[in-house]
Amino acid sequence: MTGPTETELSVQGESLQQLYSQYTKGRFLVNRRYQRKLVWSVEEKEKLVDSVLERLPIPLILLAETVHEEAARLEVIDGLQRLNAIFAFIENEFPIDGKYFDLETLADTKYLKDHTKLTQREPMLDRGQCRDFANYLLPVSTYRSASESSVDEVFRRINSSGRHLSLQEIRQAGATVEIANLVRKISAAVRGDASLTDYVKLEDMPKISITNRQLEYGIYDAEIFWVKQGILSRDAVRESRDEELVLDILLDLILQPLASSGSEYRNAAYGDDRAGGATSAAIVHTRLLTLGPKEVERRFMEVLDLFKETLDVADSPYATWTVTQQNPRGVPRHFHALFVAVAQLVHDENLVPKSRNEFADALKGFWDRDLSIPGGGNWGGERKSQLINAVKGLLRPHFTRTTDRHSLQLQEHALRFESTLRMALTEEALFELKQGFCRLNNAGMFDDASFEKVLRTASAMANTRPSSSGLIFFGVADDLKDAKAVENFSKVQATRLDRFYITGTQHELEALKRSVDEHFRWLINRIKNSKLQPEFADALAATLSPFRYRNYLLWKLEPKPGRSPVTHDGKFYERRGPSTELVEGPNALIELVRRFP
Known part of the structure; x- marks a missing residue:
């Protein structure tokens, strides 16, 4: 051709x-x-x-x-x-x-x-x-x-x-099917090399590169979840076997009954006409749209977070905790079966672990039992289903039915937040981080001028280009100086994540004597009565969402572009790197308008 x-x-x-x-x-x-x-x-x-x-x-x-x-x-x-x-x-x-x-x-x-x-x-x-x-x-x-x-x-x-390239990298290259987009997004989130957009400047790539040494930049391969937990080797991750594992798990989360796992079945999901059956691209696409890609992503991240939290309690890597006999190539199918079993308990049966400690104890030496997992080659759907049912039977006594869905909805999945925050390393123009809403030296005094500047920045983000949405987080300091100031005045110990510091805003709400719901309603009203263009202010207010990351209360705003540029106090602003600049002069205004055909 x-x-x-x-x-x-x-x-x-x-x-x-x-x-x-x-x-x-x-x-x-x-x-x-x-x-x-x-x-x-x-x-x-x-x-x-x-x-x-x-x-x-x-x-x-x-x-x-x-x-x-x-x-x-x-x-x-x-x-x-x-x-x-x-x-x-x-x-x-x-x-x-x-x-x-x-x-x-x-x-x-x-x-x-x-x-x-x-x-x-x-x-x-x-x-x-x-x-x-x-x-x-x-x-x-x-x-x-x-x-x-x-x-x-x-x-x-x-x-x-x-x-x-590996088979999975070739399979993934340029693929436009929805399952490929989901595999790409989740895999990058787990590794920590996600980017906000598809395009990244070459000079920014080292910030999210995978390195075999602990450098000042990049992602140390030994700290990637799959490697750290002994599920996959370093070389396997470099060859994108992690994406292959994510694909296999996703297919088992969306297809019922479970289909076989193997190279030809993965090819079929990506549209290879030579292979069909239960994992054909048409069937996978229909099932994925029925459940919703975002819902499938949410379910995946929720279960993965559950494993991460439980292994933190165990204080031992997954491989050594669940399998006595070590395998230098990792234990991907062990993890695959356990992951799908837990996902079915959580999402099909509406169960949650009775406690992280009990779940950790249940996983200790789990695969030393008489449970058969095949080695290489295809993994038949029927044999896989039998194993997963056996795993669920062993784990079910350690789970209980949940009744508090409201509190669960407030929990932002840790991996998703961490992945999103790391995107700020390569997309400074579309990110803004604030340690909170109040003054650093007085947690009980809302900093109105600073908040209005944030809203001005939101308008500038919306003027970047029609296809780009911004992200603004409150409760995250972008330097140690602000984190130390919060600690000195409010006695809140910040948690470091890459070069950022999580401070949270709970101490501010306590000083303001407001509940989360009260502060949420107050902020909505403040945004709608700001200097922003009214229709944009309403749209921005609709994106406000509080969430919890570990024990920290954070807030998120997502400035989204409209069909034309927006104003703040009657003026147009744009982002130039991490700075918000006034658009001045007829040529600059014409250039801005041209971004919105």
Whole structure:
């Protein structure tokens, strides 16, 4: 199949210096709808740098010209890991043979060094070697006038042999079926590398990369839930076996009776016409729409949170707690069966554990019982159902029927919140964090001026683009200084999450002498009577929601764009990174209006 005749493909050699210059200008874009994670180890990056220094050939980089946020960009189709390794070495993130790139070699790195954006590490590599490295010509193929579908097809064809990507990554690449979107979203949330939108600038990708070392940025692979609990190995997660496991579990959550698990059944769910039956794309799509993707996601996260909380009580990883005999490759099917069994108890029978301690005790040595789980290959639906029914029978005495659904609805799933908050690392323009509603030195005095500024920021978020929604959290400090101030004046101990600090707002409500419901109604009225454009104020107020994360009371607002830009106090504002700026001048106003066709 050939692409559109107007599509052009050019191949030329570009120096690493030229590529880095484009990188510093923010021209490279990563489409996470199909692009794999940043998963190269430091050792793999070092090997690539060594190949360049030895003047050995390395594979070409494939880019596609595109427009994002009204600016020309270069979407990375193939070569994400290589580009990241090259730019990371140039920016002194790792050495080669113990020596770092000399930042004085390039005008761009010297400028960043002089403006304290980069710091020179020592010892330094010989300046001549650095110059040779920067002048290395890398073959770059640029795909012009490419459509989204053609880029997806190119990506699949490049990796169809399976040498570059795992079967699940190829299956997931460019897939548009709803189950694929759900697998992508949940898997990223569990790993911690979720992003608010599909597009992420290449320079932001390291913040959510998976690394084999504890660095100042990225996600340490040993701390990822699947690895930390011994369910999957590090290499398995790097090969997206976690997404495969999430897919298998999701199919068992939405299909009744349970279908077989295996490669051909996964292919069928993604639309492979050669495989059909119970997991055909049509059946999966219908069932998923019947239950609702958000409801299925909620159920998955609720059960996973239950396991995380219980394992915290056990103070032991899942694998060592539930299975005496260790398996270095992990125990994915053990977890799969137990997860589905608990999900059926919770959501089909409306049960909850009597206590986390009792549930933890019930799981201790659980798989040492005479319960048969097959190894590799397909897992038949009937055999799987028999096992899950047996698991439920063993666990049911440790569960009880719940009657307090209202309090459960206030519980925001910890993983979902953590995943969402981490998105602020790559989407500063669409996030705003406030430690609370009141003054730092007086928890009983509502900070009206600060709240009005937040509402102004909400209007700016809504003016970003028609497809982007913002998120504003109250009860989260974005720096240690504010967290310490809350602790000093209110005696509230903050909990750190990445570079953020969870402070909560319960101490403020106590000082204000308001219940959650009273404060909720008060805030709704305050938003509706603010300086915001009235219809936008009403829509924003409708998104206000309190929730609990662990023992902290937090609040969320979700500014959503309308069909046209919105005003605050009669003026238009927009977000430029983490700042809210007034839109001034006729040209800027015209540009803003053009975002809303």
